[in-house]
Amino acid sequence: MENLYSLTAHALKELMKKDGLNPSKISEDVFGRIEAVDGRVKAIVRVNKSKFSNTKSSGKLSGIPILIKDNICVKDEETTCASKILEGFRPPYDATVVKKLEEAGAVLIGKANMDEFAFGSSCETSCYGPTKNPWDLGRIPGGSSGGSAAAVAADETILALGSDTGGSIRQPAALCGVVGLKPTYGRVSRYGLIAFASSLDQIGPITKDVEDAALLLGVIAGHDEMDSTSVDIPVPDYTKSLVKDVKGMRVGVPKEYFIKGIDKEVDEAVKKAIGLLKSLGAKVAEISLPHTEYAVSAYYIVGPAEASSNLARFDGVQYGLRADRPEDMIDMYVKTRSKGFGDEAKRRILLGTYCLSTGYYDAYYLKAQKIRTRIKEDFESAFKACDCIITPTTPSPAFKIGEKTNDPLSMYLSDIFTIPANLAGIPAISIPCGFSKDGLPIGLQILAKPFDEETIFRAAYTFEQSTEYHKRKPEL
Amino acid sequence: MKTIDKAVVKHVAHLARLSLSDKELEAYSSQLAAILSYISKLKEVDTENVPPTSHALSTLKNVFRIDVLKPSLNADDALANAPQKEESFFKVPQVIEGK
Numbered sequence: 060m061e062n063l064y065s066l067t068a069h070a071l072k073e074l075m076k077k078d079g080l081n082p083s084k085i086s087e088d089v090f091g092r093i094e095a096v097d098g099r100v101k102a103i104v105r106v107n108k109s110k111f112s113n114t115k116s117s118g119k120l121s122g123i124p125i126l127i128k129d130n131i132c133v134k135d136e137e138t139t140c141a142s143k144i145l146e147g148f149r150p151p152y153d154a155t156v157v158k159k160l161e162e163a164g165a166v167l168i169g170k171a172n173m174d175e176f177a178f179g180s181s182c183e184t185s186c187y188g189p190t191k192n193p194w195d196l197g198r199i200p201g202g203s204s205g206g207s208a209a210a211v212a213a214d215e216t217i218l219a220l221g222s223d224t225g226g227s228i229r230q231p232a233a234l235c236g237v238v239g240l241k242p243t244y245g246r247v248s249r250y251g252l253i254a255f256a257s258s259l260d261q262i263g264p265i266t267k268d269v270e271d272a273a274l275l276l277g278v279i280a281g282h283d284e285m286d287s288t289s290v291d292i293p294v295p296d297y298t299k300s301l302v303k304d305v306k307g308m309r310v311g312v313p314k315e316y317f318i319k320g321i322d323k324e325v326d327e328a329v330k331k332a333i334g335l336l337k338s339l340g341a342k343v344a345e346i347s348l349p350h351t352e353y354a355v356s357a358y359y360i361v362g363p364a365e366a367s368s369n370l371a372r373f374d375g376v377q378y379g380l381r382a383d384r385p386e387d388m389i390d391m392y393v394k395t396r397s398k399g400f401g402d403e404a405k406r407r408i409l410l411g412t413y414c415l416s417t418g419y420y421d422a423y424y425l426k427a428q429k430i431r432t433r434i435k436e437d438f439e440s441a442f443k444a445c446d447c448i449i450t451p452t453t454p455s456p457a458f459k460i461g462e463k464t465n466d467p468l469s470m471y472l473s474d475i476f477t478i479p480a481n482l483a484g485i486p487a488i489s490i491p492c493g494f495s496k497d498g499l500p501i502g503l504q505i506l507a508k509p510f511d512e513e514t515i516f517r518a519a520y521t522f523e524q525s526t527e528y529h530k531r532k533p534e535l
Numbered sequence: 536m537k538t539i540d541k542a543v544v545k546h547v548a549h550l551a552r553l554s555l556s557d558k559e560l561e562a563y564s565s566q567l568a569a570i571l572s573y574i575s576k577l578k579e580v581d582t583e584n585v586p587p588t589s590h591a592l593s594t595l596k597n598v599f600r601i602d603v604l605k606p607s608l609n610a611d612d613a614l615a616n617a618p619q620k621e622e623s624f625f626k627v628p629q630v631i632e633g634k
Contacts (some may be wrong), residue, residue: 408553
């Protein structure tokens with residue numbers, strides 16, 4: 060028999076149901092895998108042994124191990140956002156998604172590494188040091204949910220949760236060869252997710268295949284009175300969308316995503332994937348999203364502006380770090396924040412504070428919000444003529460550790476294809492669609508209208524079930 | 536759009552309650568200048584009469600609830616993570632002049 064840790068949640072559910080597999084065997088097996096490989100991958104910052112059993116035996120995820128990104132609060136378990144400023148913080152409450160997972164019987168095995176406060180595209184800004192890409196330990200796993208994606212790819216967990224503000228679920232999923240979904244803004248409660256940019260953040264699944272993503276989204280989605288931006292519309296049974304058929308589905312391919320500078324192998328793999336869907340009966344047409352080239356600029360105003368405001372709460376008063384021997388109150392704030400925040404967090408706080416400060420607000424923040432309207436309108440008009448949109452997830456496969464750390468702008472541009480979905484609030488998935496000659500995974504992004512995750516699942520499932528890419532595993 | 540220099544970065548750092556070393560000031564000034572110069576391409580887009588989007592979903596409306604008493608975090612739990620506390624208070628350096 061295969062190792063249990065290498066299986067999907069739906070396969071394990073089947074084994075428990077049909078063969079009477081004891082769920083404690085699954086977490087034991089997964090824990091053994093973590094011991095064997097995490098010294099090299101460094102995807103997990105804390106294993107929560109106290110959570111290793113969940114006695115609820117009837118839930119949808121009963122006995123299934125899941126890894127939680129370290130910016131999602133788990134009651135009494137250290138939660139740090141991979142930042143020194145939150146060292147030792149033990150939340151006095153559970154995030155709504157955590158509560159839902161525990162009610163569904165999932166086993167919360169631990170916390171995943173990430174870029175500090177989710178600021179990054181490579182996992183290199185973590186105060187714990189970088190996570191490595193399981194396909195090539197000299198490369199980055201992507202970010203900011205790099206620990207979650209790398210752990211799923213390395214079989215250190217069955218499922219994982221990430222969060223996505225500008226691509227932080229989809230970009231690492233693409234670079235690690237796994238499935239990552241950013242749901243529609245408002246689909247999943249953000250209560251207990253430590254805020255980065257409140258108008259963009261969304262929690263979502265990172266999994267080994269599309270079926271697991273549908274299963275996990277079904278558990279975490281839904282209205283929550285603790286998050287007034289969560290939307291009160293019914294959660295469909297997403298597993299019903301797992302239909303291998305795209306006949307007649309209208310697929311839009313935006314010309315602005317196939318630009319100069321995109322890696323040749325990525326370009327080829329994505330075009331080949333589109334060809335496959337066409338051969339399966341999808342109606343493919345070129346479309347235009349004319350404001351695409353402004354998305355990164357708008358995002359690097361809106362994101363940091365909201366972040367600088369959200370991060371004002373880390374001042375040494377209520378939790379986390381407090382600097383020693385402050386002269387007075389202001390000095391305590393300054394010393395605590397200067398010591399506690401890492402380089403990228405400071406950079407974004409500075410950028411955001413600048414864009415919001417007197418005399419600059421109209422030129423930056425307000426302008427960016429108007430561009431956001433334009434980007435949203437681009438998608439609205441595109442979805443009049445198509446059911447989903449297909450693009451590459453990233454402009455290139457995983458880059459080398461250290462390659463972009465001294466050039467923040469080039470790091471920011473690695474999110475060029477994922478950012479528009481956050482600005483428009485629409486759902487988007489990344490699924491594996493090929494490998495480079497060096498054996499690095501390539502991701503395909505599928506986007507749909509708000510609250511139409513079902514079309515995404517159908518298209519993604521059809522592609523996945525017609526290919527073998529999701530079955531390939533890294534050698535560790 | 537305006538650009539950024541060391542004096543501006545220093546001012547912004549003060550607003551954000553950060554102190555920067557000379558080396559940090561140097562690095563952030565040039566990096567932020569490069570980022571802002573990239574961002575300035577937004578000028579190309581005519582946004583006259585375009586309403587701003589502060590929230591992605593048009594379905595959002597004000598959310599109200601009935602004002603009823605419900606259990607909430609107790610003081611001990613709320614203070615459990617405090618770097619310094621006294622009785623049921625967060626303790627901070629003195630802010631009012633006097634003894």
